[in-house]
Amino acid sequence: MTESTPSKRTFKSRFANAFGGGKPRSRLQKLPPSTGSTPELLKAHAREGSIGGSTLRSQYAPTDCDQEWQIDEQTGERDHTGLLHGLAHHESFDSLDSLSQKILGVQPYRKPGEPMIASLSPELWDHIADHLTPDDVANLAISSKTLWKLLGPAPWVALEDPENHEYKVKFLVGMDHLLPDHLLCFPCAKYHLRIKKGQETLKATRILNPIFDCPHATNVAYAPSRARLTTGHHLPFSFVQLVMRAQRFGPQYGISADTLSRRYKDRESEWMHQTRYYVHKGRLLLRVVSRTFAPPDLPISGQRHLLYSREDYFPYFSVCAHWRDGELMNICKCALDHVVKPKETVRQQLQKGPAVKLSLRNPNYFVTQCSRCRPMRRCPQCPTEYLIELKLAEDRTDPDNQFKQAIIVTRWSDLGDGRNPAEGPWAACNGQSNIDSFDTIGKRALSGIFESQSGVTIPGQTILNLNPSKMNKGEEGHTWY
Ligand SMILES: [Zn+2]
Ligand SMILES: [Zn+2]
Ligand SMILES: [Zn+2]
Known part of the structure; x- marks a missing residue:
């Protein structure tokens, strides 16, 4: 669910841009050994802040630098300082801040957002929900207790509307990782218990082969996709x-x-x-x-x-x-x-x-x-x-x-x-x-x-x-x- 939020994607892509540097590394190999001198490296660090420095800096600086790095007009290669900058950013990836972001997927030192969410009126949240699809409103409602209370029963009533069947399915698919013993039945838009867990075998069409107990199994109107x-x-x-x-x-x-x-x-x-x-x-x-x-x-x-x-x-x-x-x-x-x-x-x-x-x-x-x-x-x-x-x-x-x-x-x-x-x-x-x-x-x-x-x-x-x-x-x- 959270993976699809735009802010997250932007953050991830920024992250990838900042640290996925295949090119600078391959260029480094081309350099003669004498070029990576220590004083220059230190100067570079001094200008940029220390390795593993402030989160904001390490987050944004490489992207900026990608554009600012001097390219030698004749050889087409980056100048040495630029290359050393690349090294510095690469190292900063190992800082605790960055690791916590990578592992937990959260931004550290962020104030809890609940009071801020609660400070907005229920009418405003309803207005926001009006602009979302029914599955996204439901996802918003289960994202925190505060939003659950603010949005009330409306998201769940909307999902039960037969017209919103596809949205209900989209919402339920997001629960897949929580339900190993169940399988989502698409015609019913419900999770049914798997009756042959791990022993499900594909059989010829003429053989009745139910893998979960579906109340509509014999109903043609609920025929599952095949x-x-x-x-x-x-x-x-x-x-x-x-x-x-x-x-x-x-x-x-x-x-x-x-x-x-x-x-x-x-x-x-x-x-x-x-x-x-x-x-x-x-x-x-x-x-x-x-x-x-x-x-x-x-x-x-x-x-x-x-x-x-x-x-x-x-x-x-x-x-x-x-x-x-x-x-x-x-x-x-x-x-x-x-x-x-x-x-x-x-x-x-x-x-x-x-x-x-x-x-x-x-x-x-x-x-x-x-x-x-x-x-x-x-x-x-x-x-x-x-x-x-x-x-x-x-x-x-x-x-x-x-x-x-x-x-x-x-x-x-x-x-x-x-x-x-x-x-x-x-x-x-x-x-x-x-x-x-x-x-x-x-x-x-x-x-x-x-x-x-x-x-x-x-x-x-x-x-x-x-x-x-x-x-x-x-x-x-x-x-x-
Ligand atoms: Zn079913
Ligand atoms: Zn032929
Ligand atoms: Zn075809």
Whole structure:
């Protein structure tokens, strides 16, 4: 709660500016040893005040000095006095004042603020509260006893208003670190007791798998948010919550990302799926690898039969909500067109007819895909990347033709920080909000980040836009099937 207050952020950033000096240190290494002479150092200290001097000074001086330090016009380097100033500030970081600020997050020697808060009239505080969102008013009310009394029951009445559901959720998420035995139920906006604490396991969608006692568990209007992985398999948001809570606050708050990983065969087709999860910089990343053998020369109806589930006309492999727009299904079909015919001896060919193709005796299985279906693609509306590949794989069930080509579709997605299913990457992947993924992901691809955790380096390549025409027709479009 307190982290989001602007004053705190300003203070932190000022702090970081003042003491995070990577540059001055690297410059120091370049200097010849004679330049750091003691008299100059002393002079610098004398001008600036002693090491660990007054809090205000150590807090503000470096930022000021950053601008004032003399830069040598010819070499572009700071002059020596400036460099020594940097040393002095660096040392002052170890002062008790600064440490107490760092550890306790408070400014020392500050007078207690309660009398000052109480000196302002309740009407004025009500007026201030009018300018805040309902969750911020509630946070203000619980920040001190005085404010609790001054603001009265109004903040809590406001939070109970169904219109303020999202604000109530935001307020409650801030309590997560206090409730390891409970989990926030977003449709109810209430914390429910975890009934399988630490033993929560992800199961197929058809299996009833409650992890807390929710009075609205069977109510469709209160359906919890979940992401479709493959046919018959979903990832409920509560599992993202559990993983990210455990990551943030400790193992008793949830489960580890590894426990979500699965390998399974599709119930109604030959597709095999492998899911893996990985936490990177406070966000849960997902990878789903789906594969199936791909026969050569499939007509369009055969390609559709191979790619789409008869159950819901979704692809068998894992997709984000925007799969119908853009090129995803077309590039899958393009890849299927590159599948090479299996090996046929001259004798096998003669059994079919008089025409003999010598190339069929030794087909080149390592055929490359084309520039359309080979490159990695990124969905422009959510943080999801796709790669379609053709690979030779062993089919132990077919003794006549043991090695066949398989189509492999890999999806990487950023599922967000597990704080709120209504916003961020989770909502984007599920089509409930849009983000410009080329802007937000930046230069380093999700796939690259994910694969580097197991030591695999994906060679740098251009990631193409999955939907270059920017047409968003969804089911109404005509190209997705
Ligand atoms: Zn509930
Ligand atoms: Zn192609
Ligand atoms: Zn998408």
